[in-house]
Amino acid sequence: MIQNAGMSITLEHLARQLGIAPGYHDIQGEYHAATVQTLRSLISALGISCGSEAEEQSSLSALIAYNQRLPACKVIVAGHDPWEIRLPDEAGIPHHGWEIHLENGGTHEAVRTNNVLMLPELPTGYHKLVTHDRQVQMLLIVAPSRCYQSGTIEKGGKTWGVSTQLYGLRTHSDWGMGDYTSLASLVSWVSEQGGGIVGLNPLHALPMHDPEHASPYSPVSREFFNPFYLDITAIEEFSRCTEAREEFADPHFQTRLRWLHQQELVHYNDVAAMKQPLLEMLYRHFRVTHLETGDPRAQAFRAYQSQGGEALFRYALFCALQAHFHHLDANTGGWRDWPAAYHDFHNPAVAAFARANIEAVEFYQYLQWQCEIQLAAAGKQAWDRQMQIGLYGDLAVGAHPSGADTWIEPACFAKGASIGAPPDAFAPQGQDWGLPPWIPHQLKADGYAPFIRMLRANMRFTGALRIDHIMGLYRLFWVPAGMMAAHGAYVHYPHEDLFAILALESHRNYCAVVGEDLGTVPDEVRDLMSRYGLLSTRLMMFEKRWDGAFKSPQEFPVATVSSFGSHDTPTFNGYWTGRDLEWRNELGTFANSGEHESTRHQRERDKVLLVENLEANGCSPPDQLETPSTALVASVYRCLSRSASAIVLVSAEDLLGAYETPNIPGTIDQHPNWRRRLSLSLENWSLHPRAEAILDAVRGER
Numbered sequence: 001m002i003q004n005a006g007m008s009i010t011l012e013h014l015a016r017q018l019g020i021a022p023g024y025h026d027i028q029g030e031y032h033a034a035t036v037q038t039l040r041s042l043i044s045a046l047g048i049s050c051g052s053e054a055e056e057q058s059s060l061s062a063l064i065a066y067n068q069r070l071p072a073c074k075v076i077v078a079g080h081d082p083w084e085i086r087l088p089d090e091a092g093i094p095h096h097g098w099e100i101h102l103e104n105g106g107t108h109e110a111v112r113t114n115n116v117l118m119l120p121e122l123p124t125g126y127h128k129l130v131t132h133d134r135q136v137q138m139l140l141i142v143a144p145s146r147c148y149q150s151g152t153i154e155k156g157g158k159t160w161g162v163s164t165q166l167y168g169l170r171t172h173s174d175w176g177m178g179d180y181t182s183l184a185s186l187v188s189w190v191s192e193q194g195g196g197i198v199g200l201n202p203l204h205a206l207p208m209h210d211p212e213h214a215s216p217y218s219p220v221s222r223e224f225f226n227p228f229y230l231d232i233t234a235i236e237e238f239s240r241c242t243e244a245r246e247e248f249a250d251p252h253f254q255t256r257l258r259w260l261h262q263q264e265l266v267h268y269n270d271v272a273a274m275k276q277p278l279l280e281m282l283y284r285h286f287r288v289t290h291l292e293t294g295d296p297r298a299q300a301f302r303a304y305q306s307q308g309g310e311a312l313f314r315y316a317l318f319c320a321l322q323a324h325f326h327h328l329d330a331n332t333g334g335w336r337d338w339p340a341a342y343h344d345f346h347n348p349a350v351a352a353f354a355r356a357n358i359e360a361v362e363f364y365q366y367l368q369w370q371c372e373i374q375l376a377a378a379g380k381q382a383w384d385r386q387m388q389i390g391l392y393g394d395l396a397v398g399a400h401p402s403g404a405d406t407w408i409e410p411a412c413f414a415k416g417a418s419i420g421a422p423p424d425a426f427a428p429q430g431q432d433w434g435l436p437p438w439i440p441h442q443l444k445a446d447g448y449a450p451f452i453r454m455l456r457a458n459m460r461f462t463g464a465l466r467i468d469h470i471m472g473l474y475r476l477f478w479v480p481a482g483m484m485a486a487h488g489a490y491v492h493y494p495h496e497d498l499f500a501i502l503a504l505e506s507h508r509n510y511c512a513v514v515g516e517d518l519g520t521v522p523d524e525v526r527d528l529m530s531r532y533g534l535l536s537t538r539l540m541m542f543e544k545r546w547d548g549a550f551k552s553p554q555e556f557p558v559a560t561v562s563s564f565g566s567h568d569t570p571t572f573n574g575y576w577t578g579r580d581l582e583w584r585n586e587l588g589t590f591a592n593s594g595e596h597e598s599t600r601h602q603r604e605r606d607k608v609l610l611v612e613n614l615e616a617n618g619c620s621p622p623d624q625l626e627t628p629s630t631a632l633v634a635s636v637y638r639c640l641s642r643s644a645s646a647i648v649l650v651s652a653e654d655l656l657g658a659y660e661t662p663n664i665p666g667t668i669d670q671h672p673n674w675r676r677r678l679s680l681s682l683e684n685w686s687l688h689p690r691a692e693a694i695l696d697a698v699r700g701e702r
Contacts (some may be wrong), residue, residue, distance in 0.1 A: 005551050007036045009058045015039045017063050018046055019440055019492035021475070027424045027520065034373070041424070041480030042489060045416035046439055072130070073139045075497040082146050083119040085129070087140075089114070097132035100140065122522070124504055126370045134643045139447040143500035145484050146533035147577040148507045151462060152388040153646045154537075156558070159388040160641065160702045162190050163199030164652035165567065165662050166229060167214075167266050167674065171680040173233075176260025177677070180374035181231035185682055187381045187391070193686075194699050196388030198465065199649050201566065201567065201662075201674075202228060202396045203375070205404065208319065209326040211334065213269035214674040215663075217396045217433065217468065218401030221577075223450075223457045224315050225371035225461035228271060232278050235370055236297070241285040244278050265675040283363045304369045305362075310451055311408060314345060316364035317354055318404040324357070334402025345407065372460075379461035389512065389647070390463035392561075395454070395467040398435025409450045419472070420479040425484050426522075430485025437476050440493045446499055455502065459509035464647075466561075466640060470515030470534070473498040474525045495524075499532045514561050518542070530559075535647070538562040540604075541575060548605075550613040553643035561646035564654060565635060567662040571653040572636060578603055579659045587670050614639050628657075630690045634697040641701035650698060655691045656680050 012022070015034070018044055023033040025054040036358040040050050047065070057382045059110040068088050076083070076230050088094055098110040099115060110129065117129075122142045130137040135248060152159055158468045164186065169178030170338050171185060187198050204219030206226050219226075238244055247253055253274070260270055261682040290358040305312065318335065325332045332338065341349040352359060382390030397418050399405040406413045413436040421431040443451060459465050467473070474495040506513050514535040517525065529536060543551045556562055564572055570580035581600055588594040607625075614621045619639040623632035633654060641648050653662070 007039070008056060010053065010060055011036065011043075011050065013041055013042060014048070014056055014060045014063065015066070018043060018048065018214035019061065021476075021490040021492065024422050024477075024490055026422055029238035032422075032486070035487065038480060038487050038489050039484070042417060042478055042491065045414040045478070045480065046409075046491075047414075047442070048115055049293055066686065070092060070136065071140060073141065073446050073497075075141045075500050076119075077143050077145050077496075077503075078122075078124060083121055085110075085117040085119065087115045087117055088144045089115060093136060094371060099130060099132065101128040101130060103127050104135045104520065115605070122207045124507070141448075141497075141501060141504065143504040144507055145503065146531075147513045148510055149512050149533060150510075151387055152513065157388070158646055158648075158702050160195030160648045160650070160654065160698050161195040161199060161389070161392070162186070162652055162679070163392070163649045165201045165674070165676075166203065167201070168662070168677045169652070170261075172680050172681050172683055175274055176231070176263060177228070177255060177268075178267045179229050179231040180378055181234050181370070182682065183382045183391075184374075184378040187378055187387070188385065189682060189685065190384070191385040191387055197390065197392050197647060197649070199392040199466075200394060202394045202468075204396055204399075204684070205315075207322070207334070207400070207403070208272070208321055210590065211399045214266070214268055216394075216674065218400050218433075219396060219400075220318075221315055221408075222396055222399050222456050222594060223311060223405065224587050225457075226247055226366055227279065227371060228268070228275055229374075230275070230279070230367070230370055231374060232282070234374060235282055237282040237289075238278075241287070243282040243284055244285070247278060247281065264677055265672050266677060268675075280363070281368060282463040286366060287359065287362075299473065301366065301369055304372070304613070305365055308365070312365060312368065313361070314408045315404050316361045316368070317345075318407050319352070319364040320357055321350075321353060323360070323370050324353070334400065335407045336402040338616055343407075344410075363515045375461045382463065386669070387463070391461055392464045392466065392514075392649075393458050393462040394409060394650060395458050395468055397472050398433065398437065401434065401436045405450070406436055409446075411448060412450055414439050414478070416481045417478040417488075418481070420477050420485045422477055422488065427485075430488065430527055431666070432479045432485045432488075433543040437491065438493075440491065444494055444497065448497065451498065452501060452505065455505040456509065459505060459511040462509075464512040464514055464535075464561075465506075466514045466537070467502075467534075468515055468516050469524050470517050470529065471521060473502070474522065474528065487699050489532050495528060502534075503532050518566075534559075536560045538645060539566055539569065540564045540636070541569060543659060544609075549609055552613065553639055553641075554616055556643035558644045558646055559646040559648060561647040562640060563649040563651060564642055565651065565661075568665050570661050571651065571658050572633050572663055573628040573657055573659045575603075576607065576632070577659065580661060580664070582662055587664070587667060589664075589666060603638055610636070617642060630657075630693045633690070633692040634658075637694050638697035638701055641698045648698065648702065652678055652693055655685070655694055657690050 013375040023031055038456060039334050043050045048059045050059055070088055086667055092352045094624050100108040100110055108120045124142045124144055127140040128137055129140045166183055169182045171182045190198050202216040203225050205221040205224040207220050227358055232238060325338050339346050419433050419435045419437050423430045473493060475490045475492045477488050477493045480487045502513060516527050516537050518537055536559060538556055541564060545551055574580050584590055585596050611621050612637050617639050619635045623631055660676055662676055663669045680688060
């Protein structure tokens with residue numbers, strides 16, 4: 001570590017022990033050393049005292065001693081790591097009497113030789129290593145060396161599919177936004193067209209008290225799902241609940257539904273105002289008809305509650321508390337705005353609230369149960385139709401600082417820092433995403449339980465899962481609270497453990513893993529992805545050689561998911577017409593008019609190079625290139641589909657000819673992010689000439 005002026009060696013060593021990088025190189029290659037203030041702020045955010053030199057020395061000594069102790073968790077990669085554990089030389093660790101309790105029953109002995117504990121070869125899973133007197137124990141995680149891959153991909157096969165933002169999916173029966181039943185219908189449609197995968201935005205739980213908080217990448221929980229995606233009429237209680245059916249049939253209600261259905265944007269507040277009362281009616285009917293009688297449906301719900309365990313209970317309790325305090329004060333945005341007594345789950349006030357409001361708590365458990373049922377139906381649709389992949393989910397990089405996840409596991413999250421990114425060409429000041437990061441050593445001390453639960457929840461119904469910002473399993477850029485993003489620093493994570501657990505859960509859920517590795521990615525991350533069998537991400541609009549020419553299809557790596565763009569980039573129509581550049585200019589995201597002009601000229605050059613690429617690869621673009629015609633976009637997707645990529649995705653926006661992108665990064669209220677609806681109902685896609693031409697082009701090459 002390079003010592004900075006005014007920085008003590010002790011502080012540098014303490015930062016190094018905690019995995020804080022001494023500095024970073026920006027996109028221009030210039031090195032930015034972490035300042036004393038940055039290091040102290042991040043060390044404090046990690047829960048370590050460092051306010052004075054004496055505290056620095058005391059914390060360093062304590063941390064060194066802690067790292068020399070027997071850890072709470074050990075991860076072994078079968079076929080790669082030795083079957084042994086090196087024991088620290090500390091009092092209290094016996095020389096004899098070690099045994100391994102297997103996850104699925106059975107016991108093995110472990111033999112100690114000097115300071116090495118020799119293990120038998122173990123099956124993959126979560127086991128416990130304990131001493132006979134039960135005074136010492138360790139979680140032993142045995143993982144496979146690579147992630148699961150579907151048979152088609154593993155054997156070198158290829159497939160294609162459609163990606164969409166679920167909220168924007170139209171059907172004849174939607175309530176102003178897509179829902180889980182719409183998703184099942186899309187799965188059926190893609191399968192009928194010969195596709196094998198359906199890509200989605202994150203379906204994580206968003207704040208129910210604030211439906212306009214629409215970003216799926218800033219959820220209140222990454223472990224639970226968004227109830228506003230529920231199809232009300234598909235819930236079993238709806239067919240028997242007279243109150244709900246009468247409300248649904250009311251002419252005024254139907255008029256509001258028709259208005260929502262016709263809108264170009266999702267009006268989340270209005271959708272919530274329609275759905276929430278009916279969800280409450282259905283739950284009341286469920287309590288009276290089923291829970292009070294204890295019939296088989298009630299038993300199924302109780303089984304779901306039991307399976308969800310403490311995490312489900314705490315999530316539902318969080319939702320009930322938030323609804324309660326938001327009702328008292330509409331400015332209450334999350335648990336940090338609650339009275340202090342309710343910040344800690346273990347406070348008696350929280351337990352008292354839970355006892356007094358059990359029906360409110362169970363309401364939110366009921367909603368998650370319905371989400372599970374409807375998502376399972378969509379996943380089963382893909383399974384029944386034997387799609388190569390099926391649902392392709394998306395896992396956000398973090399969760400809201402005042403949401404359920406940080407309330408459920410407060411010790412695992414840094415309270416004085418947020419995730420972001422260093423300065424680059426798109427954000428010269430750097431980025432602060434406002435999402436609290438996990439504390440690496442605390443995550444390991446907890447046996448990676450929050451990470452494991454999160455993976456299981458998101459893999460349960462999917463055939464593949466995209467990990468947003470896959471670099472975050474290796475390192476994250478932390479921005480200290482109150483400081484500019486450029487003054488942040490990277491914090492490293494126990495990446496070998498995290499990738500190994502990812503591989504284990506991938507196999508258990510028969511779910512392939514895709515890393516979102518766009519932009520500047522450390523070589524170590526690429527190596528980890530390759531070694532653990534993750535697929536990579538490629539966007540055609542960015543795949544260029546060193547001279548600026550677009551890569552030929554054969555230059556795309558095999559183990560990739562490729563598409564023309566993403567939710568953060570322009571659609572093909574928007575790219576070709578420069579619509580995204582118009583937005584950026586209007587929103588003032590260019591540094592000056594000169595940057596706008598140079599970017600516009602570069603886009604025109606890129607369009608010429610793209611056409612040359614199409615011609616060179618036999619994809620015959622049309623003579624007329626002024627507009628993004630059907631023939632032109634079909635040529636582009638034909639070229640993309642000739643690539644070596646295992647999976648090619650066609651965005652629903654390109655399929656239907658949209659000009660506007662779902663999201664413009666760096667904007668919140670200035671642009672209708674996460675609100676745009678598709679122009680055509682799913683039932684009519686097969687009749688759309690552009691969709692037919694693109695699908696013909698893709699199918700012919702896959």
